[in-house]
Amino acid sequence: MARRRRSAMPERVRVSRRMPPGHVRAPAYLRGKTGVVERALGRFANPEQLAYGLPAGKEPLYRVRFTMAEVWGAAAERPDDTIDAEIFAHWLTPVTERQDAP
Template sequence: MGPAMAERVRVKAMMPPGHVRTPSYLRGKTGVIERALGPFPNPEQLAYGLPAPEQPLYRVRFTMSEIWGDAAERPSDTLDAEIYAHWLERV
């Protein structure tokens, strides 16, 4: 079972080579699950014509202060990103 709605998660700070769907500026950052979107074939494998088992996809909400720190113009504004479960870890 994956993370639940409103649960805090961290995007793994991995830097694998190749086709990656997780923005680098979100890696290592902490957000909350806004909602589960369902399972989808892993696009990181589909890009290479490999078998792509379905992975749960989540919409994760981050504050600008989490992403940009003291440089955030509006620290409480938010950004939502859709991130696959294999990139997330519970906090």
């Protein structure tokens, strides 16, 4: 049986390229990369705020799937293999077909 994706996020997303100083929860090697939201995981306190003892509201957390080809380009030994990462919504932006076109 196919499982329905329960997410307010669009299916295709791009991880922000920003490189802020300090404690962040988006892996540097995924910044600027495009993936597919595999599922919504719930709402959790933002660890980027908690790391500094700041109040942290709950934010949506998503499991996003990336192909090795997307992450590593021509260096990917197995381009169709995937990696999943749990990324907070404030790091993700929707990707439209028009944006994704060459």
